[in-house]
Amino acid sequence: MADVAEISGPQTAIEPRGARPRHAFSRRNIFIYGTLILVAVYYLIPLYVMVVTSLKGMPEVRLGNIFSPPMEITFEPWVKAWSSACTGLNCDGLSRGFWNSVRITVPSVILSIAIASVNGYALANWRFKGADIFFTVLIVGAFIPYQVMIYPIVILLREIGIYGSLSGLVLVHAIFGMPIMTLLFRNYFAAVPEELFKAARVDGAGFWAIYLKIMLPMSLPIFVVAIILQTTGIWNDFLFGVVYTRPDTYPMTVQLNNIVNSVQGVKEYNVNMAATILTGLVPLIVYFVSGRLFVRGIAAGAVKG
Amino acid sequence: MPQQKRPIRLLRNLNAKIAAVPMMLTATFVFAGGSLWTVLYSFTSSKLLPRFSFVGAEQYERLWAAPRWNVAVENLFIYGALSLIFQFVIGFLLAALLDQKIRFEDTFRTIFLYPFALSFVVTGLVWQWILNPDFGVQSVVRSLGWTNFEFNPLYDADIVIFGILIAALWQGTGLIMCLMLAGLRGIDEDIWKASRVDGIPTWKTYLFIVIPMMRPVFITTLVIIASGIVRVYDLVVAQTGGGPGIASEVPAKYVYDYMFHAQNLGQGFAASTMMLLSVAVVVVPWAYLEFGRRRHG
Numbered sequence: 225m226a227d228v229a230e231i232s233g234p235q236t237a238i239e240p241r242g243a244r245p246r247h248a249f250s251r252r253n254i255f256i257y258g259t260l261i262l263v264a265v266y267y268l269i270p271l272y273v274m275v276v277t278s279l280k281g282m283p284e285v286r287l288g289n290i291f292s293p294p295m296e297i298t299f300e301p302w303v304k305a306w307s308s309a310c311t312g313l314n315c316d317g318l319s320r321g322f323w324n325s326v327r328i329t330v331p332s333v334i335l336s337i338a339i340a341s342v343n344g345y346a347l348a349n350w351r352f353k354g355a356d357i358f359f360t361v362l363i364v365g366a367f368i369p370y371q372v373m374i375y376p377i378v379i380l381l382r383e384i385g386i387y388g389s390l391s392g393l394v395l396v397h398a399i400f401g402m403p404i405m406t407l408l409f410r411n412y413f414a415a416v417p418e419e420l421f422k423a424a425r426v427d428g429a430g431f432w433a434i435y436l437k438i439m440l441p442m443s444l445p446i447f448v449v450a451i452i453l454q455t456t457g458i459w460n461d462f463l464f465g466v467v468y469t470r471p472d473t474y475p476m477t478v479q480l481n482n483i484v485n486s487v488q489g490v491k492e493y494n495v496n497m498a499a500t501i502l503t504g505l506v507p508l509i510v511y512f513v514s515g516r517l518f519v520r521g522i523a524a525g526a527v528k529g
Numbered sequence: 530m531p532q533q534k535r536p537i538r539l540l541r542n543l544n545a546k547i548a549a550v551p552m553m554l555t556a557t558f559v560f561a562g563g564s565l566w567t568v569l570y571s572f573t574s575s576k577l578l579p580r581f582s583f584v585g586a587e588q589y590e591r592l593w594a595a596p597r598w599n600v601a602v603e604n605l606f607i608y609g610a611l612s613l614i615f616q617f618v619i620g621f622l623l624a625a626l627l628d629q630k631i632r633f634e635d636t637f638r639t640i641f642l643y644p645f646a647l648s649f650v651v652t653g654l655v656w657q658w659i660l661n662p663d664f665g666v667q668s669v670v671r672s673l674g675w676t677n678f679e680f681n682p683l684y685d686a687d688i689v690i691f692g693i694l695i696a697a698l699w700q701g702t703g704l705i706m707c708l709m710l711a712g713l714r715g716i717d718e719d720i721w722k723a724s725r726v727d728g729i730p731t732w733k734t735y736l737f738i739v740i741p742m743m744r745p746v747f748i749t750t751l752v753i754i755a756s757g758i759v760r761v762y763d764l765v766v767a768q769t770g771g772g773p774g775i776a777s778e779v780p781a782k783y784v785y786d787y788m789f790h791a792q793n794l795g796q797g798f799a800a801s802t803m804m805l806l807s808v809a810v811v812v813v814p815w816a817y818l819e820f821g822r823r824r825h826g
Contacts, residue, residue, distance in 0.1 A: 270655045289669040342548040350545035365560030367812040371784040371801040376563035431544035460648035462763035504651040511646035
């Protein structure tokens with residue numbers, strides 16, 4: 225993975241090389257752009273279908289075809305999805321799940337990055353005996369299917385007394401974010417010129433002083449990458465949400481699934497699609513705003529699977 | 530840091546050790562300890578609560594006798610093999626197309642990758658809607674005149690796994706494309722020049738020179754895809770719920786259902802140990818090569 229992170233980093237910034245093709249409509253160009261455009265349309269169709277379905281009224285959904293644009297635009301499904309869609313007995317919509325997800329994601333991102341950045345710094349610049357062994361276990365652990373570790377963690381959280389609470393889930397996210405985050409920071413700090421570190425040591429700066437005054441200000445880009453990676457990852461989590469929270473603390477993804485796949489009542493496809501977009505909105509915004517940084521992050525974070 | 534500077538006494542590097550405490554605890558107690566615990570308890574008859582009553586391999590015998598588990602494993606094989614092949618092929622072809630010094634490269638890449646930012650639950654629900662037999666693709670094609678058109682993967686037990694595959698490919702191929710593109714950009718431009726001078730056709734250069742050179746990228750990608758395949762869970766839960774019947778069950782769902790709904794922990798532990806085993810077969814040799822060799826990475 226480390227290689228991938230390195231190659232994808234600076235290389236993506238390289239401009240197209242060589243002379244431009246002379247004929248804009250050569251057979252080669254038509255083939256390349258034609259294929260790419262077709263594939264792009266295919267990739268965009270689900271997003272399009274989600275949006276148009278969520279803007280139709282139910283009678284129109286039942287009559288029409290899913291690809292046709294709405295004849296009459298209505299925002300009612302969005303309002304309903306947000307504030308009054310039902311899961312079981314609760315009918316307060318996705319808003320509860322949204323705020324739960326916010327209350328899960330924000331502390332989880334902060335906690336996991338705080339732990340991992342300091343840890344990566346210790347591994348890169350203050351190597352001590354045995355550190356490599358723990359680090360290897362940590363990285364190999366990233367590949368262990370979560371299902372293997374789920375139940376021991378249930379017991380652990382129950383012992384501490386936070387099973388079912390949001391803080392329990394935050395701890396779980398911090399634990400499972402640790403391998404990739406530590407790897408990310410360790411590789412980044414290892415590439416910081418050694419002279420800087422040595423000079424600070426000579427000046428008498430200690431472990432925390434060097435971290436706070438030199439490493440932290442120097443490494444803002446990697447912090448941004450880490451925040452992007454963790455925000456989307458934690459927001460999109462479903463498994464841990466199902467296992468470690470109760471219905472009133474369910475994150476948005478779990479609540480969305482319960483709303484759409486509930487067996488009671490008439491299916492309101494337009495409300496379902498509005499709810500689906502609402503859930504996907506946060507990671508999508510992060511993705512479109514962050515652009516290249518996201519690509520860098522996933523290339524480094526691809527190990528997460 | 531240079532090796533000589535490594536402190537000898539236990540307390541010299543105390544702050545670094547304190548900083549690494551969360552990692553040590555996680556690595557020891559959660560990753561190593563938790564996995565061992567699960568493997569150990571898979572040999573017990575635990576039901577509602579974990580009890581250490583050793584029953585040998587009984588849970589495994591029951592597991593492999595269960596039709597649901599066998600369906601789940603079979604599904605994972607079909608889904609796994611096909612998504613491996615298609616992700617590699619489509620991901621590589623898209624990357625090769627994007628690597629042709631084209632315009633709007635960023636736009637295309639942004640479009641191919643955006644599904645990856647979404648949750649599997651979102652992906653599963655969108656495709657559930659698109660593949661809905663009464664409103665989705667099937668009904669649209671029928672309304673265009675082909676009234677006998679059959680395409681109903683979500684309610685047809687024989688092909689339901691392909692419905693899930695379609696959604697998974699939509700979500701995951703962009704990532705593979707990005708990894709492949711990074712690999713292609715890592716190939717020295719001189720290689721291309723040399724093959725052009727020798728008059729070797731482009732496709733031959735790809736097949737016999739570029740692809741063999743990208744071996745490390747392929748291996749990393751293989752590990753990423755493989756470990757993702759074994760974990761497939763949320764997508765199935767959202768898109769089909771394992772149905773129709775048990776036709777689209779997967780091992781991860783079997784584990785969850787037995788642990789938290791059927792109150793049969795022993796079965797869940799045995800099933801998750803099988804998952805661990807299947808990942809270990811791929812990851813252990815790779816991790817040995819990747820991390821065992823270069824200590825100072």
